[in-house]
Amino acid sequence: MADRPQKLLTPGPTSVPPSVLRALSKPVLHHRSPDFAAVFELAQERLREVFRTENEVLVFTSSGTGAFESAVVNLLSPGDRVLAVSQGEFGERWQAMARAFGCDVVPLTYPWGEAPRPAGLREALAESGAATAFIVHSETSTGVVCDLEPLLAVCREEGVLSVVDAVSSLGAVPLETDAWGADVVVTGSQKALMTPPGLAFAAVSDRAWERTVEATLPRFYWDWARQRRAQAKRSTPFTPPTSTVVALVEALGLVLEGGLDAAFARHRALGRACRAGIKSIGLELYSPEDDSAAVLTGALTPEGIDAVELRLALRDRHGITIAGGHGDLVSRLFRIGHIGHVTIDDIAEALGAIEVELREAGADVEPGRAAPAAFEAFGSVAAAG
Missing domain, CATH: 3.90.1150.10 (Aspartate Aminotransferase, domain 1)
Structure with missing residues (x-):
């Protein structure tokens, strides 16, 4: 090579702007210091702007897949029925993940290259009785970005909790987390957010927080409640990649600047x-x-x-x-x-x-x-x- x-x-991963690389090269901050607390607070503020949400945005040290696993273990219990929409490689991954945790996965599978349709989603939800739906916004195996807003409307009308994979879409194409009624939106740092790999995020609605109380799948590192308590103190429960968070703040500033x-x-x-x-x-x-x-x-x-x-x-x-x-x-x-x-x-x-x-x-x-x-x-x- x-x-x-x-x-x-x-x-x-995508290329990183020079100013983000410069931010990444600054002296390392201690994760329990006041300096890092200020940086982390600013990161959360800017993340809410990019997600277009007033809800909590949880920050994890992981890939986007880790944030998605956090959604599975915080929202579901063994045997729970979940509808997993797939139109490519990554939709199939989410189906496999939910099965790995003992969930009853009902696949709604479209041919690769097609986009899921509201009528098909409504019919599948009615037939399955699932209370949770996983939807891939941008399916990078095919290049298809689905029309997400009407799919989320179907979930709301059917009383179903929606979990959106926005790993490659957030910051690149429109996604209105609150206005469209998405319950959970997950993404990673290394795509349109122009930051090196290593951070993942989950925006969580009030409805989703209510579900976590009854969910019984085991979680420790991915425990949203633990993460939320730490973030309320401008911190994280475990050591984050502090330099990457510094770089993230710079990158989000560039995204929001224009x-x-x-x-x-x-x-x-x-x-x-x-x-x-x-x-x-x-x-x-x-x-x-x-x-x-x-x-x-x-x-x-x-x-x-x-x-x-x-x-x-x-x-x-x-x-x-x-x-x-x-x-x-x-x-x-x-x-x-x-x-x-x-x-x-x-x-x-x-x-x-x-x-x-x-x-x-x-x-x-x-x-x-x-x-x-x-x-x-x-x-x-x-x-x-």
Whole structure:
């Protein structure tokens, strides 16, 4: 593997802005010091702004999966029936997790690449009798970002507690935790929040807190009540990655500086630019061909060209890391992330490198088309907005 620095164009981890790296390099704070307490309090304030919630946002030292496990063990009891909606790799992961804890999982499974629909969710909830529903907002295995608001409306109307996987969506696309009535929303630091991996968050509604009283699955590290008591004192029950929290405060400041709506518009524009560049060289899109695909763009290589080899060439010869496919699509699908600290220049550079490597592999690709198409699409969005 080449040791050259890599530009990350993946759905996570994402590249980190220079000011965030500088914050990360400051002297380490003690986790029980007044200095860290002030930083942690500011982190919580900014997290509530990004989540668009007045509720408690719990902070864990873990990946996003850890925050999701915290939802399982704090909300459920052995044998509880839960509806787990899946339209890709990560929906299937949440089904497997709930089963691992002895829950009665009713899967609502859509073909990869499709988005869940309110009518299907309502019917499945009525048939299953489940009192909890797991929903993936942004399914990064396919690039599909579901229309979350009407799905949450169904959960509220049916009296069902909603748990939302927003690991790759929060800060990249609209998500109104309180206004849409989400009960639990989980995410991680390493995606659109532009912070190194290591932190995960769970925004918890009053309804969800009420459920924790009756839930009996064992928890210790993931105990929301323990975490909440510590956070009330501007602290955590266990040692957090203090330097990463310092970096998080800086990153959240950057996210909020221009306003969340501007961040959403930038991600939409980058998605349009990436799709335009991909289509200009004749490749087939795998992710949706609309603005719901603001998190990443998935595309298929031409027949006979291995996507794995393409990714390795981009990494080793160009210093660009993109993501691969899952399951049966591993040899054809590649995914370009455009969330977090990504610019139109980064997208254009990656598309140009893809052209070079596809030609090298024998594809009939005319060089020099993708970057201009991307710039044109990005500029048209900027001019309109």
